[in-house]
Amino acid sequence: MLDLLALTLGNLLGKTPPPIEVVPVVAWQEAKVFDVPTQSDPVVESIIADYLQRLSSLGFSSNRQAIWLQSDWAYLGDHQAKTPLSAASLTKIATSLAALETWGTGHRFETEFLKVGTVENGVLKGDLIVKGSGDPLFVWEEAIAVGNKLNELGIKQVSGNLIIVDNFAMNFKSDRQKSGQLLQLAFNSSRWTPLIKKQYQTLPPNTPKPQITIQGTVKVENNVPETAQRLLKHQSLTMAELLKQMNIYSNNVMSEMIADSVGGAAVVSEVAAKAAKVDSHEIQLINGSGLGVENRISPRASVGMLIAMEEKLQDNPLNVADLFPMGGRDKTGTVQWRNLPDGVAVKTGTLAQVSALAGVIPTKERGPVWFAIINHGPNIDRFRVEQDRFLQRLANHWNLTPVVSPVKATQPVKLGDPKRNIQTES
DSSP, X not given: OHHHHHHHHHHHHTOOOOOOOOOOOOOGGGOGGGSOOOOXXXXXXXXXXXXXHHHHHTTOOXXXXXXXXXXXXXXXXXXXXXXXXXXXXXXXXXHHHHHHHHTOSSOOOEEEEEEEEEEETTEEEEEEEEEEEOOTTOOHXXXXXXXXXXXXXXXXXXXXXXXXXXXXXXXXXXXXXXXXXXXXXXXXXXXXXXXXXXXXXXXXXXXXXXXXXXXXXXXXXXXXXXXXXXEEEEEOOOHHHHHHHHHHHTOHHHHHHHHHHHTOHHHHHHHHHXXXXXXXXXXXXXXSSOOSTTOEEOHHHHHHHHHHHHHHTTTSSOXXXXXXXXXXXXXXXXXXXXXXXXXXXXXXXXETTEEEXXXXXXXXXXXXXXXEEEEESSOHHHHHHHXXXXXXXXXXHSOBOGGGSSOOOXXXXXXXXXXXXXXXXX
């Protein structure tokens, strides 16, 4: 076809076209554009060497430290990068990735509220049933909003019991009996403690105070009675909002609940390793939070998971920085006392002798630069100082992208939003 086109064009111009050079066909898998070029950066290599040397001078063995640093197109430096090490809450990166792979950013957990019996003159003559599905952030504000909705449906009193079914947790209490007791307390504003009253003050002005008296007890059951009728369903925050809160505060209960909903630690490990394109031995998990030294992740796998998350979000208005705390933007949680460069999104990890940090640096020269640092030793505070200094040196070497300066504060999530309580009475 190209020969014919060249000949026709040459004839039209009255010229004999030169012979067309034969270009060998290369399979797309073999094309060099699909290889990640290993462009060296002597300055970065020097910064990494200085970092390890400084730790060594402070008495920390370099054999117990690990680093991986890369851009989208170049490996920039590493030290023991493929060795799975106790990584503490970097485990939550795996949990976050597995959640995105399973549900996406818009998923909401639903908690159903059902009745057994009829409502007469404000009294539910029977039991009130709560059927959970794993909402990891059902707290006082959420319970107050549900109580107000039940009041709107005419329920002021329950003559029977409050029955808890399936995966329901409140205020990060995994014990369903205890969670049911907290819910019972939240529904009755006349019994509120000072803590509940304080949380109520965070709700919009003139928010009603629920008044539901439950005369029976809290019971935990395995199944919803066949005669139960739905009253309403409560929707959680979106998965993106849940992951952001989990990662900002490194909340262990939230991460455990999300990991369990995915299928448990083994499933999280498998999904994360596949998405990150690393060998399964580089992600070894016993839970979804990172509690325990048995959770082991390599720095390379930590970076691979973050990149996989960014790829997962490529058709989404969100990016990785929207799911993790960011220097210069977030002033609470795990980055509150850190000295991170503005615009650098991170996930921290801490155990008694583990300090870990992974994230992304937005640069002009290299685009996003992904990093993971895992330090082992007794002085966690010193590790944090050195990690921050390391990132500051990298930020000074590269120009950070202007979109991150100044960085706007993250908008607080809207807990207790009545719009997330949907009436489904049958």
